[in-house]
Amino acid sequence: MSAEEKRAWIYAVVAVGVSAVYFVTVLSQVPGADVAQIAYVRPMLTAIGAGIALGIVASIAAAVVSPREADRTDERDRQIHRLGEYVGFYVMSIAAIVPLALTMAGVAHFWIANTLYLAFVLAALASSIVKIVSYRRGI
Known part of the structure; x- marks a missing residue:
């Protein structure tokens, strides 16, 4: 497995893991609550920061484990990326259309922010999946 494929796996796992913890934590407060009163900003910023930090740390750990591959990229890696x-x-x-529509409809900031965060997560996940499949099956 190339270093770039490992990074794609790391990105996918971190995106799914961190966002799942965030959404379970925050959305579990929704039933029976006024969403305007739910404190989501700090948990979202924490999730974003944790995702970035975990991604960096995991990528460094992968490079330490396989130092020869860490900086190797070829034309195939660039095409897949x-x-x-x-x-x-x-x-x-495409996913950004939802928070835009919610904004135009005057929906609570809670839903707009969370759908925008979900759009970023879906984009990261789609990007990683395409890279992983491309490495496994070829482009």
Whole structure:
């Protein structure tokens, strides 16, 4: 497994894990509550920061375990990265329509912020999945 494929796996696992903890924590407060009173900002910022930190630490750990591969990239790696980023961009572009529509409808900030965060998570996950599949099956 190349270093770039390992990074794609790390990105996918971190995106799913951190966002799942965030959504379970915050959305469990929704039933029977006024969403305007739910404190979601600090947990969301914590989730974003934790995702970034975990991704960096895990990537460094993967590079330490396999130091020879850490900086090796070839044309195939660049093509796969480009394809994954394109797919992630399009997923984000489409998914961002939901928070935009919610904003125009005057929905509570809680729902707008959480759908925007979900859009970022879906884009990261789609990008990682495309990269992993491309490494496994070829492009």
